[in-house]
Amino acid sequence: MNNHAIGISLLIMLGWSTPRAVAASGQELHIAWEGLSAVVGHNVKAVMPDGTRIQGKATAVEIDALAVEIRKTSNKAAYPKGKFLVPRATLKAVDVEQPTKQWRIACTTGGAALGIAFGTLAAGVGSWKTRTEVYGVMAVAAPVIGYLLGHAADRRTITYVIAQ
Helix, strand or coil, X not given: CCHHHHHHHHHHHHHHCCCHHHHHCXXXXXXXXXXXXXXXXXXXXXXXXXXXXXXXXXXXXXXXXEEEEEEEECCCCXXXXXXXXXXXXCCCEEEEECCCCHHHHXXXXXXXXXXXXXXXXXXXXXXXHHHHHHHHHHHHHHHHHXXXXXXXXXXXXXXXXXXX
8 A cells, every 4th residue: 555545544544533523512501490490400611700610410309409419519517428408599500411422423333434444554664563553552552542533522511500
């Protein structure tokens, strides 16, 4: 295979493996307090009035607070892990991550196919040992890179801005 075909193949691989969904992975919705029930059961992130970031699972929406089971916090003294009621008056917005699987599947599959193809192309040069090493590296590295790109593209965050 000539160098031009390999270069063109690499450009195609780079263009294909950069999912367009990464650019549009964030969404912002304005909702009333009553509509906040949509986040119950999901992992949420919020910033408290003092700047502390909390992360956990939303368990209920009450009249005057959002119940969150805190799993991660930037200020353990003020907001320890466990059940916490986030007061309605202090909650301005909530981020909810809703990951998908489509890009991980597509990019891993495409990476595997490209890894085998490039490994086969590269296996035509050098000694037997060099060919097997190059093929092995390409067949493993390309699907892993594809998975990582797909994982980045699958991250969806919806920000619920609460109308006061």
